[in-house]
Amino acid sequence: MTLVTIETSTSAAAVQPFPSRVAPLARRDARTEPRLVRGIIITLALTFLTVFVVLPLALVFLEAFSKGVGFYLKALADPEALAAIWLTLVTAAISVSLNLVFGVAAAWAIAKFEFRGKTLLITLIDLPFSVSPVISGLVFVLLFGAQGFFGPWLMAHGIHVLFALPAIVLATAFVTFPFVARELIPLMQEQGSQEEEAAISLGASGWRTFLLVTLPNVKWGLLYGVLLCNARAMGEFGAVSVVSGHIRGETNTMPLLVEILYNEYQLVGAFAIASLLAFLALVTLIVKTILEGHLDEGQPASDD
Amino acid sequence: MRGAPKRSALPGFGLTMGLTLTWLSLLILIPLAGLFIKTTELSFTQFVDTVTSNRTLHALKISFGLAFLAALVNLVAGLLIVWALVRYRFPGRRIFDAIVDIPFALPTAVAGVALTALFAQKGWLGAPLAELGIKVAFTPLGIFIAMVFIGIPFVVRTVQPVLIDLEVEIEEAAACLGANRWQTVTRVILPSLTPAILTGFALAFARAVGEYGSVIFIAGNLPNVSEIAPLLIVIRLSEYRYADATAIAVVMLVTSFLIIFVLNRIQRWAQTRALAVG
Numbered sequence: 001m002t003l004v005t006i007e008t009s010t011s012a013a014a015v016q017p018f019p020s021r022v023a024p025l026a027r028r029d030a031r032t033e034p035r036l037v038r039g040i041i042i043t044l045a046l047t048f049l050t051v052f053v054v055l056p057l058a059l060v061f062l063e064a065f066s067k068g069v070g071f072y073l074k075a076l077a078d079p080e081a082l083a084a085i086w087l088t089l090v091t092a093a094i095s096v097s098l099n100l101v102f103g104v105a106a107a108w109a110i111a112k113f114e115f116r117g118k119t120l121l122i123t124l125i126d127l128p129f130s131v132s133p134v135i136s137g138l139v140f141v142l143l144f145g146a147q148g149f150f151g152p153w154l155m156a157h158g159i160h161v162l163f164a165l166p167a168i169v170l171a172t173a174f175v176t177f178p179f180v181a182r183e184l185i186p187l188m189q190e191q192g193s194q195e196e197e198a199a200i201s202l203g204a205s206g207w208r209t210f211l212l213v214t215l216p217n218v219k220w221g222l223l224y225g226v227l228l229c230n231a232r233a234m235g236e237f238g239a240v241s242v243v244s245g246h247i248r249g250e251t252n253t254m255p256l257l258v259e260i261l262y263n264e265y266q267l268v269g270a271f272a273i274a275s276l277l278a279f280l281a282l283v284t285l286i287v288k289t290i291l292e293g294h295l296d297e298g299q300p301a302s303d304d
Numbered sequence: 305m306r307g308a309p310k311r312s313a314l315p316g317f318g319l320t321m322g323l324t325l326t327w328l329s330l331l332i333l334i335p336l337a338g339l340f341i342k343t344t345e346l347s348f349t350q351f352v353d354t355v356t357s358n359r360t361l362h363a364l365k366i367s368f369g370l371a372f373l374a375a376l377v378n379l380v381a382g383l384l385i386v387w388a389l390v391r392y393r394f395p396g397r398r399i400f401d402a403i404v405d406i407p408f409a410l411p412t413a414v415a416g417v418a419l420t421a422l423f424a425q426k427g428w429l430g431a432p433l434a435e436l437g438i439k440v441a442f443t444p445l446g447i448f449i450a451m452v453f454i455g456i457p458f459v460v461r462t463v464q465p466v467l468i469d470l471e472v473e474i475e476e477a478a479a480c481l482g483a484n485r486w487q488t489v490t491r492v493i494l495p496s497l498t499p500a501i502l503t504g505f506a507l508a509f510a511r512a513v514g515e516y517g518s519v520i521f522i523a524g525n526l527p528n529v530s531e532i533a534p535l536l537i538v539i540r541l542s543e544y545r546y547a548d549a550t551a552i553a554v555v556m557l558v559t560s561f562l563i564i565f566v567l568n569r570i571q572r573w574a575q576t577r578a579l580a581v582g
Contacts, residue, residue, distance in 0.1 A: 032391065033485055034485075041384055041387055041392070042392055044384050045384045045387070045388040045400075046388070048385065049400055049403055052407075052452060052456060053407065053453070054403065056415065056419050056422050057406060057410070059428065060414060060417075063421060098327070102324065105319070105324050106320070108316060109316075109320040109324050112314050113314070113321075121324070123564075123568075124332070124333070125328065127332055130514075130561070130564050132515075132516065132534050132553075132560070133412075133514065133515075133534070134537050135339070135557060138339070138541065138549060138553055139339050140335060141546070142339060142546065145546070147546050148546075149338060170331065174332065177331060177332060193312065196314050197313045197314065200313055206314070231409055234411070235409075235411025235412065235413075235414070237411060237412045237413040237516065237517035238517050238534065241516075241538070242538060255411050255412070255414070256413070258417060259413055259417075262417050262521065271417070274413070274417055277411045277414045278411075278414050281406065281409035281410045281414075285402055285406065288405070288409075289402060
């Protein structure tokens, strides 16, 4: 039993996009490098992170405010910007909800039951992570486009899927598909089913058992998955770009508007929208760090 | 775990499994199957001609080649970063630990415009580099930089938990047996990290191959010079050459699947090895 737990947790940690559980400091002892080597390694590491991560991030905010707060707010209050913000919120709300329901269902089926083909199912759930965003959009163009499988039928019935909200939601749901499930599956596997079995044998219904026993146990993991899912949903560019059609004020999400404004040299506008997205990323990281604290607390103490 | 393990006393298998398979099929499997069906519209020779045309080959070479180089840089830089974060104590350590995740969390379009502005000829880094005669933005070098950016977290996050869990005793034993620090690191520590390093490398590589948003702004997008494969798919789509777009996509997908396959093998190998050693 213990063996299995360790195996699943390491393999999950190895491929998670955000697997960091903040590390305890290494114990100080003789097994370290000379001072000079330490200094060089730290300098190289920090320089690398500063050049590649800190500078671009700082630049987004500086460019956004380069002409003052007035310009910044004006850029955000632009009707096109507001439409993009609204579309992004709606898209994320729908696709995250869909993947939340799916993620919980998948985790329940996979963690609480034994069946053949489980490994294959988990691999299939992870599939969207290894598909280029452009291809994630392309598949929906092939289904719903004018030359697509369902395109002519949809057109005959006046239903707009491609270059409209439905395709944007589908493409977003595609790329964010694994987030909730892959966060919940290892967590629920680790926790086993004894508590749920006790509840059921005491006469609770399945639904009640889930709400009152399972949900409280996995709530931090669930929030963690939803948080990452939402961040990706709001920031998705490639997949949405392929299916959106870039209709101004209608089918541009925030990342797409960043591209359009940037290509039109409306730099303050582009970086103003970009700064909102960067702010979202920072908030996501902060909440994520807090949730990781809760997740570590919730886990049984282990000596590894 | 007392008594005979029954199949399961819990309800809901039918419902949750049904939901899972339905959503998985509708959203992922059927659309992906459509991709492969679409390629059958091309004859085999047409398919081969499409994916071996000069422009396509060059785009694939750029995407795969630069992604490989970027993943190599991520490997080396990732090891330095993870070593510093896990083994040393310095001011701002926890902040830098959190910063590693920014390339995951930052929307790719934002990363794209930010990196372009940073490395453009008048940018903070672009200007000094231009004086040295190095042009980054709108060249393949720019593509490489963007790929390095998005790959940063992978090696760090896969190696970090392994390095934290590494037994102190092994290193002490090596030192007691007369190994100097360099020997301990290269012959004792690095081999235990190798599976995690390879996993991180493969993940960074796979991500960079398919990357679109953070690359297209800085790439320049000149055919046969700085055009990545995902962009060529978008271009073919906008020309309504759906079958051509699909053919390139299939080549990329199959390659990605091969990478996952190898990745899984590496992990399984790592686990059996860990069990054998531990």
